[in-house]
Amino acid sequence: MNSKNEILSRLRQRGSPAREDNAPQWEDKDLFADFPGPSDNLIDIFSHQLNKLSGDFHLVNNKEEMVKTLKSLLEDSEPEQCKAHKSPLIDELKMLGPEIRDYLTFIDGDEISSEEFERLEVGITGADCLIARTGSILLHTVSAGGRRLSVLPPTHIVIAEEKQIVPSLDEAFNTLDHDQDIWSYATIITGPSRTSDIEKQLVLGAHGPKKLIVLIIKS
Amino acid sequence: MSELSQFLKQSRLLSRDENHRLKILKAISTYDEKVDEIKTGQFKDWQQARLTAAEIKEYVLDHLPSLLEEFEEKISSRGVEVLWARDKEEAQKYFVEIATRHQAKKVVKSKSMTTEEIEFNELCHDNGIEVIESDLGELIVQLADEKPYHIVTPAMHKSKAEIGKLFQERLGAPETDNAEQLTMIAREHLRKTYITSDIGVTGANFIVAREGALVLTENEGNGRLTMSCPPIHVAIVGIEKVLPCLSDLSLFLPLLATSGTGQQLTGYNSIIRGPRQNGESDGPEKMYVILLDNGRSKLFKKDRFRSILRCIRCGACLNACPVYRTVGGHTYHTPYQGPIGSVITPQFRGMENWSHLAFASSLCAACSSVCPVNINIHELLLENRWEAHQKSRTGIAWNIGLKFWAWTMSGRLRLNILSRMGRYTYRLLLPFLSHSKRKRIPDIPSKSFKDMWKKYEQQK
Numbered sequence: 025m026n027s028k029n030e031i032l033s034r035l036r037q038r039g040s041p042a043r044e045d046n047a048p049q050w051e052d053k054d055l056f057a058d059f060p061g062p063s064d065n066l067i068d069i070f071s072h073q074l075n076k077l078s079g080d081f082h083l084v085n086n087k088e089e090m091v092k093t094l095k096s097l098l099e100d101s102e103p104e105q106c107k108a109h110k111s112p113l114i115d116e117l118k119m120l121g122p123e124i125r126d127y128l129t130f131i132d133g134d135e136i137s138s139e140e141f142e143r144l145e146v147g148i149t150g151a152d153c154l155i156a157r158t159g160s161i162l163l164h165t166v167s168a169g170g171r172r173l174s175v176l177p178p179t180h181i182v183i184a185e186e187k188q189i190v191p192s193l194d195e196a197f198n199t200l201d202h203d204q205d206i207w208s209y210a211t212i213i214t215g216p217s218r219t220s221d222i223e224k225q226l227v228l229g230a231h232g233p234k235k236l237i238v239l240i241i242k243s
Numbered sequence: 244m245s246e247l248s249q250f251l252k253q254s255r256l257l258s259r260d261e262n263h264r265l266k267i268l269k270a271i272s273t274y275d276e277k278v279d280e281i282k283t284g285q286f287k288d289w290q291q292a293r294l295t296a297a298e299i300k301e302y303v304l305d306h307l308p309s310l311l312e313e314f315e316e317k318i319s320s321r322g323v324e325v326l327w328a329r330d331k332e333e334a335q336k337y338f339v340e341i342a343t344r345h346q347a348k349k350v351v352k353s354k355s356m357t358t359e360e361i362e363f364n365e366l367c368h369d370n371g372i373e374v375i376e377s378d379l380g381e382l383i384v385q386l387a388d389e390k391p392y393h394i395v396t397p398a399m400h401k402s403k404a405e406i407g408k409l410f411q412e413r414l415g416a417p418e419t420d421n422a423e424q425l426t427m428i429a430r431e432h433l434r435k436t437y438i439t440s441d442i443g444v445t446g447a448n449f450i451v452a453r454e455g456a457l458v459l460t461e462n463e464g465n466g467r468l469t470m471s472c473p474p475i476h477v478a479i480v481g482i483e484k485v486l487p488c489l490s491d492l493s494l495f496l497p498l499l500a501t502s503g504t505g506q507q508l509t510g511y512n513s514i515i516r517g518p519r520q521n522g523e524s525d526g527p528e529k530m531y532v533i534l535l536d537n538g539r540s541k542l543f544k545k546d547r548f549r550s551i552l553r554c555i556r557c558g559a560c561l562n563a564c565p566v567y568r569t570v571g572g573h574t575y576h577t578p579y580q581g582p583i584g585s586v587i588t589p590q591f592r593g594m595e596n597w598s599h600l601a602f603a604s605s606l607c608a609a610c611s612s613v614c615p616v617n618i619n620i621h622e623l624l625l626e627n628r629w630e631a632h633q634k635s636r637t638g639i640a641w642n643i644g645l646k647f648w649a650w651t652m653s654g655r656l657r658l659n660i661l662s663r664m665g666r667y668t669y670r671l672l673l674p675f676l677s678h679s680k681r682k683r684i685p686d687i688p689s690k691s692f693k694d695m696w697k698k699y700e701q702q703k
Contacts, residue, residue: 027328027329032311034536034540034544035311037543038543038544038546038549043301043305047299048299048302052493053287054288054291055286055292056285056286056287056292057284057285058287073507133524134524136525139438141438142434142435142438157507158497158507158508165520165526166522166523170526171467171470172471172472172525175464175471176468176472193496194490194493196493197490197493200489207520207523208517208519208520208526209471209513209514209526210514210516211467212496212512212513214506214510215510217462217463217464218462219379219380219462219463220396220504221383221396222379222383222425222426223266223270224396225422227423229426229427229430230430230462230465231377231433231434231464231465231468232463232464232465233464
């Protein structure tokens, strides 16, 4: 008998029969507390939670303002140290603002070595959705330009729209469920990279991004 | 030295090491504060949440064979090779085959308890493969030539100063005892490793059956880098880690983060469905999943023990355990320490050498009260004691003694006589007993409880 069959047959030998044929169901609102923070506006909750995690939050009214904010954020870096993922929104910003065009070189379609990624200062990506309750960002390889762009550069900038904010993790997974894209990897990012492995003292920027900046445009 | 004498020697040593106890106390009280805050802040009903989680895990255990097959079918459709390992030796064999096939010389690894279980680092060493731990805590214990002290916080026993000295000696780093600077030294040390390694090795916190995915929880980003940069990804996962579907994560991720580190969610929760797919810009070319049994399926025959397979390895029972806090993680001499280790180690590795762990407990049930999947850990410790007792051939004197004890305790008069005798004997021996160096023996009160009660009743 091969190992798989041997293991499975041992798992089938059980003392008592299975009790339920259907997985237990539960409601998010029965288990989790009501929203934290001062108001029940999703943007407020999200920014409150992200700030608590030492992430930076910027809310802008329109795309022109977004270009300005992005410009001021990128000013200190060299254009060749920044790369972006070609999402429809980022593409539009690039068309709109010649002053930031050089900073938004798209990585898509190029074979870029990890050495080159390692030298970058800033990675700019979109997101699938933002989760208000935990201040998190959900993104996957198709929506955010692969695995390395959002983790190797020391600064990660996320550009998203207000309508992408969902209240809870539960609803975030629903958006993923209906996703037909063939992505191999998704991640829920909650704050910049952190560690408490040395005497339980919190330090930001362990291996991933030291800075996490979220820019949201009002819908 | 036998495991038992090793345990006794170590615990004698460490329980009297004030410096060690202070470090552990400090770490665990920081943890306790954060957990309390998040538990009440995040959950409306923590008890209901853990009961629900327990129910979901029971459902999983009831349907484990079909859920594992569903996972295998889904994830292999995206090009992942799934390998089933009966035991440590088979898992090791699979990995050596993979490393040989891809001519791997250098491996970067994120934190994983299954790799501790199969002694992965020793395996690589014996096969001439360099392996580098990327989790900060794991890196510290690897550089110190030690084993992890705790399943979640591997370097809990090391002070900033000790880590500074270690980095100075092993990495040639400048002297410092600043946690931030030390973290940055580790960051710089590891950055090149991710991009020069041939294989990235990880564990997984969950296996998702319906969507065919693995889930990895972490804070540092080392796991993400380990799965993103090297051309090969190997994940070694225990077969009990299954959840039915992705939406179950919306309960289990907050639950694990709350009990594990006192966070709402950990920094990164990654869902891995395969290697790089057509149309993706990066990711490993090939991915393997090694499903590790190594004793787990044996527990299916024992109904009472099966519930221990709900465990999500959060480490809460270690932090709560007065024995763990006193004797420290290394004393257990096993990959899994504390109450969870004392339940599964004798079961996985045999009663002969490991039953003493089940006795290293006060049965206070602190472990059961903090468990996020509601396992009655202390009852399983008792079960282990029962099994050990049944297997032991010695103990005739013990049996007679207990029978005598039961006989005395079951009659009021017999109990009165014995306790009176006990008091007198104790008084006589007291001068000798109090010579003990480490304990002060309390005096016997002049009145017994029975007498005090009588008086109290009269006065009422």
